[in-house]
Amino acid sequence: MSFLAIEHAVKQFGGLRAVDDVSFSLKRGEIVGLLGPNGSGKTTLINLISGALPASAGTITLNGQQLTGLRRDKIARCGVARTFQLVRILPSLTLIENVKIPAVFGHKAHWGAAAERVAKDALAMVGLSERATMSAGDLTYIDQKRLELARALAAEPELLLLDEWLAGLNPTELEEGIKLISELRDSGLTILMVEHIIDAVRALCPRVVVMNSGKLIADEQTDKALTDPAVVTAYLGEDVDA
Amino acid sequence: MLEVENLTVAYGKHIALDNASISVQAGQMVAILGANGAGKSSLLGAIGGRARPQSGVIRYNGQSLLDMPAHKLAEHGIALVPEGRGIFPGLSVEENLRLGAIPKRAREGATETLAEVFNLFPKLAERRGQIAGTMSGGEQQMVAIGRALMSNPEILLLDEPSLGLAPIVVKEVFSALTRIRAKGLTIVIVEQNARATLALADYVYLVEVGRITGSGPAEEIKSNPSVERAFLGGAVAPVNA
């Protein structure tokens, strides 16, 4: 039974079809990589799922419930959490406040001590506990990314959408990041992650979907996809030595 | 050509860069490697006029850059592609590129440079009329690099140019860098994609928590085992340069 089902999703910007008749689905607990060249429509697809943009056509359902047509906050309360390709934190709030927001307004709607606990756990998960009372605007870029993930986690989501969350990490940090995500996967979270770092995708995702010019060009096992000629020409480049 | 001596950059009480010195020879490609938050962008930003250093000296062809307002740097042939790209999202791709050619040194021959840039990034030629802000992340990165090239720089400061780019584009960017370098441009690059960078660079500085902790010719650094572990460990998107 598919948990997240995307059926014939279309997003049109003027004359440009950024997402063009895309269909695929995720099983509960699955972690899938969403690949594709720059501008192929990955972020747009994430935006469609999370409700940031209304779909021009098609339907998206989560656990049988239709998401298309719902407001962003409703979708969030259905258990969908996301990060942004360009980080968006709440600069005037402290870290703990940042993280508390989805705990309070998310689908579990905690308040008081419970919200505090969820927020603290989420911060601990990404290793920002000591800085809980710092102002979020003072964080480095990478810590802001961490904070953003913590915020997504504090929503206690069922589906996590990551948009290039690993980008910009150096190899050591990358390893840590991969470990973190794999822990999340092991905890049973369903994850759809956009990523350009192929090693990370290989390490985390047994299956990938690949987009090109808005269309789905592959939906298969990672190994197979990465040698798929269509994917190679469109995305990886010919002389990949993998 | 470029001398940085005892540079300290602080944000409030927080010292981002502590007494750092580097030197770049004309025609060289210098790489700066280091963990996140190590202070690489602060270093590059100080040279490019985006960050005000606490103390230290930056000399460019014998001239002190610190007395110069940020907007004068382009006129002296210094072009910065900052973290986050710094493009004009509300303008079209072509307008962004044309803005790159504002310094007097760039005006003459701007048409040829534009052709070169389009040649380097054919996608930009295709999308020249698109509003840059509606382009994907990778496309915007191309605009940023293309715009820097438009200013006919002597020295190009690149802050993580491959961030968020598809492997195929990363390859393109690095092969473009090879070509740019071949034209004699001096380049200072900050990158996480260490392997590809080291393959290109002449000289490397290592930065850790605000201090320069090592430096040497790229060949040497590449074979240094501790560097290998820290920066090349989980071979990242390998590239044949």
Place this chain on the structure above:
Amino acid sequence: MTKLIIPLLALVALAFAPNFVSAYGLGLLIGAATYVTLASAWALFSGHTHYVSLATVAFYGTGAYCMAVLNEALPYWAVLLCAGGIGATMAALVGLSTLRLQGVYFVIFSFGLAELVRQLITWYEVNVTGTLGRYIFLDISARDIYWQMLALGAATIALTAWIHRSRLGMALRVIGDDEAVAAHSGINLARVKLIAFVLSAVILTLAGAITSPRYVYVEPAIVFNPTVSFLTVIMALLGGANRLWGPALGAVPLFLVFEWLSTNFPDSYPIFMGLLFIGVVFLLPDGILAGIEKLRARRKVQS
């Protein structure tokens, strides 16, 4: 606990103040209480969301108009009730359609709204009722007006305090920082903004209704005076719009300084007032409260 006791004592003291002051003193008290109420109510919505509203006088004036229209037909308390209801309805209608506007677009929109209401009332009166200008001959003393305004102001601040601790306040702050994040975190933007806007509007409308008997004669050009909107914004910002006591702390001194200037320099009052404004912006950039905090912090460092 002291946090509660001091304001309560102050409230009691203020309630007895009319016994000790002249008619003019009472007038000052009324004016100050009115602006404290307006600025606090304004900040209730705008302080955290950063939606700078210039629609204050649209509601304030509507309140005054309600009083003028209904004071002969209904008992006083019923008029207030009606005014509140009308303010709420108006705010809900406006809010539903406008709260998606961003930044300066909202600022000018809200200003346009005040003008539109004024023009429509004028047109209606001229063409339908055939009169313009209404009279409020109510037997309400200045003291009664003062007490009502004091109560309304106190209620506004109490409500703000409560909101600051509630989910609503939290949501408002998030909205002020980044609406997209707020929405993706599960906050119903429209509802949160609307609730705050309506609450704020009801208070503004009531304030207009309560003070109007003091002016006897009500006409759109008089009650929809845009200066009220501007003064409200400036007072709230001067004190610190996102703090509980900020608007009050901005309203009182500014009100008194204006009064002092206009009584002592009737000829050159606008010049002084202009200089004062500019001076405040330059010297107290984040509002009085932030300025005081900064000063304290510096003291602490020194000692």
Place this chain on the structure above:
Amino acid sequence: MILTTLILGLVLGSTYALLALGLTLQYGIARIMNLAYGELTLVGAFVLVAVFQQLGLSPLIAMILIAPAGYALGWFLYQGMMRPLVKRSGARGRLEVDSILATFGLLFLIQGILLMLFGANFTSISYLDRGVNVLGVSVALNRLIAFGICVVAGGALVLALAKTRWGLIMRAVALTPGSAPLVGIDVNKVARQGFALGTALAVVAGASIAMYQTFSATDGVVFTMKALVIVIMGGVGNVKGALVAGIALGLLETFVATAIDPGLTLAATFAIFLVVLLWRPQGLFGAR
């Protein structure tokens, strides 16, 4: 009848558009939300009258002198008053609030000075107010001059912004000042230019208003509000938008006054303004 409405509306609209041009530059490029804008136009109007009455200079020649003087005034205002605010404000929202507050003060300051110098009286001159036949409709010559100035200034601005390097720089600063130094643009200089040019346009608009309208030292707010509505309706910083919105408002007002009820002209102005914003929250030609 339709033709009359059309011509009168166009003429009126062009005076509105002219009034709004300067503000859209000041807000668009220098990012100063200038509430004292109307007072600046009044300065232009009063100076024109003074020069006309005291020195007997023809208003058209006076206007040529007033424009650079306005530029200088704007230059100093920006450098002395706005620049420190711009300097200390990192994020955008901050400057908006600061400039609203500071220019609200400036409004009173200028108004006070005008009241002191010229008193509260109505001021008016008669210059070139004979009617001219335009397609059978009689229009005052001074209105046609205002129309001409609007067409010339607006057209030149639109062209310059779209086609010239200077225009590209202006737009770049208007949209993303943070990135401008990267390409060698001196943001401060450009912003100062924008503000000064805006002020020059404001005084020219004021001077041309002085030729056909009675005014007094307390009228500034009226001008500011009209200009604000037009600027916002057209899309902030968008010169073309300001032109279109100004002319649209002129046509609308004239149409409402003739076909519906003059009592509803201002209501219609604000109603259409609100409708436009609801339909296009960024104004008619707003970016994003």
Place this chain on the structure above:
Amino acid sequence: QDDTISIGYAVARTGPNATGAGITTIPNYELWVDTVNKSGGLTMPDGSRRMIEVVEYDNRSSNEDLVRTIERLASQDEVDLILPPWGTGANLAIAPLMARFGYPQLAVTAVTDKAPEFAARWDRSFWMLGGGHDYAAGLVDVLSTARDAGTINDKVAVVSVADGFGIDLISGARPAFEEAGFELVYDESYPLGTSDFAAIMSEAQGSGADSFVAFSYPPGSFGMTKTAQSMGYNPKAFYISVGGAFPIYPGIADGKAEGVMAIGGVNADSPAIQEYFARHTEFVGNPPDSWASAITYASLEMLAQAIERVGLDHEALATEISTGTFDTVIGEVKLEDNQLRDLWWVGQWQGGAFRAINPADAEGASTPIIPKPEW
């Protein structure tokens, strides 16, 4: 304290009312104080003289500030007398306060049909500028005479400003015109703040009416004049309201004010008025307006004479103003039911002076010039 009399007023120096106040109210207050003090002060019943000391505030054109300032004058400065602000709304706003503090209120610049009611409600208030229907009736009277003489047709185009004043006038004028057999072929109101009158004037021009009537404020009166001139609109009767009697009007009309009718008027041949005009011109720098200025000044003269007769006691003063007869620049004045009824309703520019033409049977009335010479 005893050798001076303190007189306070809070008139608009800034904001929308500043123009009206700056033309009609403030100059006359200043002129009067200057005249009185130069002559040695106000005469008290015992023959002693006391100088006037002025306490002056700006009401910022806001009733909220106005009310508070009156409270200040009464309860803090404890001035002996308070002079009223400019404007109908302002006078109404302070009326209850003046009544409460017992001051007589010489409400001059207030035009309201409810004057009798107000005079009865606040018995120390005096309403001295009539009501809208008075002026409307006067105008209809002038036009009827011309129509009966066959000079103009029976069609009238009328516009009115949408505020209390304009509405009072138009609602008085409509029945009066109808009764006199006129047809209102164009009858619209326009909002306060309108600055462009091209559309309105062009409609009026096309309406076929010989008479153009505007119940307007100065910006409108001036704007309509200029627009009519530039479009060559030459109605046989051209009437505007506030502003038409201002000294700057002929300049605004580009020297072609001859025949323009407006609200108010003075007996331009009266030596007292001529002397007043001269004094005003010398002191202020320009002549007074020919409507409410003289009445404002007259109200102050009444005050001075009343003080001379009964002293400063507010009650006695009010009674004296209400019942006494006074000699002023507008002639002998006696109030009826606390109102000044002996007013000029319509005036006209004739030979460079604004002369009263209605009521036609009153002493000093000039003969109307209709049709108005072309611009």
